[in-house]
Amino acid sequence: MTPNKNGYYGKFGGAYIPEMLYPNVKYLKENYLKIIQSDSFQKEFKSLLKDYVGRPSPLYFAERLSKKYDTNIYLKREDLNHTGAHKINNTIGQILLAQELGKKRIIAETGAGQHGVATATVCALMGLECIVYMGEVDIERQAPNVSRMKMLGAEVRPAKSGSRTLKDATNEAIRDWIAHPVDTHYIIGSVVGPHPYPDMVALFQSVISEEMKWQLKEHVGRETPDSIIACVGGGSNAAGAFYHYLKDDKVRLIAVEAAGLGINTGESAATSVLGSEGVIHGSRTLLMQTDDGQIIEPYSISAGLDYPGIGPLHAHLIKTGRAEVLSATDDEALQAGYLLSKIEGIIPALESAHALAALEMMRFAKDEIVVVNLSGRGDKDLATYIKHQNRFE
C-alpha cells in the first residue's frame, strides 16, 4: 500500500515540518523511489541483507507452540538478524540511500537505544560520522545500549530538555538537521515521521513478507497465511510483515499494542485505543494527547513499544478495519516470553512477547496457518525477565 503523492494513507500521514526543513524533505521525497528501485541499489541492498544481516531469516514451524494452541504457528525469525532485531533492515537501506544522496554525516534519535545501535552499526560499516540523540533519562535507563553505540564509534548526545526522553531527543535531532541541511541524513527508525519516511521504512522492512511468501510456499504449498500477528510500537516490523498481504483481504492482520499495566490505568502505550488524531513527529496520525494537545507519556515494560504515536499506515489500516488491534499487558507479555523460552528454546524480545501474548486471546482453526513476527531476541531484556521470574516460572 503506497501513500498518495503528498504522503497520505487516507487521512493519515503528510509532512508537517518546520519550513527550514522543506528543501531536505522535498529532495528526499523526489529521489527516494528512483534510488531505491534502481538495479544497482537493489543489488547492494540485497547483498548486505544476505551477507551482513544474515537474511533470509528463517520461517520456523513452532511445533510445541502449535500443539498448545491447537493450530499451525510459524515464527518469522527476525531475532536471528545481526544486532538481534528487524531494525537493521531499515538502517541498511537508509545508509545506502544516504550514500547515494552524497551525505557524509548521519543523525538519529533513539528511546530504548535499539535504533541507535542499529544506526551506529551501519555507520561503522560505511565509515560515516554518527550522532545519536537520546534523552538524558533514557541514557541512564539504557546504559548497555549506550555503551554499544559508543563502542561502534557513535557520539551519543543527551537531550536535556522537557521530560528528557524520546520526544525531546527527536526535537534535538530535528534541530540538528535544520542546522546541517546539506551534508546530513536523518535516519528515522520506524514507519513514522514526515512523508516519505513511513513509506521508505515500510519498503525496506517489506523484505520480511517478501521472504514469508516463498518460505510459506515451501512449508505449506501456498504463499498466504491465514493470520499474521506483529507487535506495534511505531509499526515498522508489523508494516514489513503485513506489506505484501495488505491487498489480500483473506489474510487477517493483527497488530498488538502494549497495554502496560492495563489500558485504563494511565500507565499504557495502547495508542490506537487511547489516542486521538493529531500531529506527532511530522505526520498526522493517532497519538496519546491531552485535550489541549500535550503528548501523554506512554508506559510499557518493553522500551521499544513505549511510544505515544503509531505510524500513519497503521492508523489507516486500523481505522478502516483492514487490521485488527489487540493489546497485551506487561504481565501477559512476560508470561508469553516465559512460555516461548520453555517450550521452544527461544527467548523473545519483550516487544515480540506482546505479539506472542495475542495467541492466548485468539481462537484458531485447527488447519489455520498463523505467522507471528518474532521481531527481536530477548538478551537485552534478561534483567527484566529475571526480575519477574518468581511470578512466571
Ligand SMILES: *Cc1c(COP(=O)(O)O)cnc(C)c1O
Ligand atoms: C523497536 C522494536 C520494536 C518496535 O518498533 P516497530 O517500529 O513497531 O517495529 C519491536 N520489536 C523490537 C525487537 C524492537 O527492537
